[in-house]
Amino acid sequence: MQFAQISDRVEATARDVDSSSLVGAWINSNLDTNSIARVKITNADGGLQLEVFAMGPDGLIDWGPSKAQVFAGGPASHAAAGFTCRYDFGFAEARLQAMIMKGLLVLAQFHLFKDDSGRSDYFLREYFALSHDRF
Amino acid sequence: MTQAAFKQNSHLNPELREAGANLQKLLGRWLNTNRDTRGIAECTIARDGDEVKVSIVGVGDDGPIAWPTVAAHSMANLEEEAGQRTGALMATFDFEFMRAETHIRINKGVLVIVLFATFLDGSGRSNYLNREFFYAQG
Numbered sequence: 001m002q003f004a005q006i007s008d009r010v011e012a013t014a015r016d017v018d019s020s021s022l023v024g025a026w027i028n029s030n031l032d033t034n035s036i037a038r039v040k041i042t043n044a045d046g047g048l049q050l051e052v053f054a055m056g057p058d059g060l061i062d063w064g065p066s067k068a069q070v071f072a073g074g075p076a077s078h079a080a081a082g083f084t085c086r087y088d089f090g091f092a093e094a095r096l097q098a099m100i101m102k103g104l105l106v107l108a109q110f111h112l113f114k115d116d117s118g119r120s121d122y123f124l125r126e127y128f129a130l131s132h133d134r135f
Numbered sequence: 136m137t138q139a140a141f142k143q144n145s146h147l148n149p150e151l152r153e154a155g156a157n158l159q160k161l162l163g164r165w166l167n168t169n170r171d172t173r174g175i176a177e178c179t180i181a182r183d184g185d186e187v188k189v190s191i192v193g194v195g196d197d198g199p200i201a202w203p204t205v206a207a208h209s210m211a212n213l214e215e216e217a218g219q220r221t222g223a224l225m226a227t228f229d230f231e232f233m234r235a236e237t238h239i240r241i242n243k244g245v246l247v248i249v250l251f252a253t254f255l256d257g258s259g260r261s262n263y264l265n266r267e268f269f270y271a272q273g
Contacts, residue, residue, distance in 0.1 A: 002232040005193035007173035014259035034144035054143035072261035091140035117139040119151040123210035123223035
């Protein structure tokens with residue numbers, strides 16, 4: 001078995017990663033965000049699908065659906081710990097990398113501009129809570 | 136003047152038209168804060184002309200494993216937290232059996248590497264993510 005760090009040398013059985021911990025409606029903890037306000041995550045077609053809603057000047061902008069790749073917490077784990085996802089807007093690409101930490105979804109965003117607007121590619125990171133109706 | 140295209144307010148942040156990513160604090164040799172790590176032992180970030188190169192050393196069975204040095208993608212930082220403005224890096228390491236996509240940033244003086252590993256070898260290992268912390272040497 002090949003590895004680039006010894007933590008990758010594990011006995012593993014091929015099995016789907018359980019992504020149920022990621023499914024739901026995640027709300028940004030920052031009420032004043034200028035970025036993603038909420039993320040809806042569902043199981044679809046045997047995979048994970050995201051729908052992102054971001055703050056625009058006139059209200060929420062629906063980025064539409066996109067498939068996500070699920071990641072476990074380790075090479076021998078079968079419990080989801082995060083995901084990656086890409087949106088291509090034509091003028092820019094948004095790459096999302098998310099991980100669950102202490103019950104929050106920590107979402108890192110990488111925005112790469114493809115137009116000639118002179119804007120710098122940029123990074124930001126925000127925290128999202130899973131909405132629920134328990135109390 | 137025509138407004139630039141956007142999909143969220145931060146796409147219109149005027150800071151994005153000012154200076155590019157400030158990467159100075161990222162440069163140097165960084166050692167894992169966890170001396171018992173079984174993951175990444177150290178990371179070196181250096182300028183090479185217009186590029187920023189990232190070199191990583193993994194912990195191996197019989198000694199360190201040098202990953203191929205790669206050019207990183209530099210990103211300005213719009214994080215609100217603590218007003219930090221040091222840029223971040225994206226770097227992807229391609230092995231035949233695995234692809235490791237990383238993002239690298241500074242948080243309160245500590246270098247944070249978040250790694251998303253995708254196995255390509257059919258070994259049955261789960262794709263996984265990991266986060267490790269590094270302090271500046273010297």
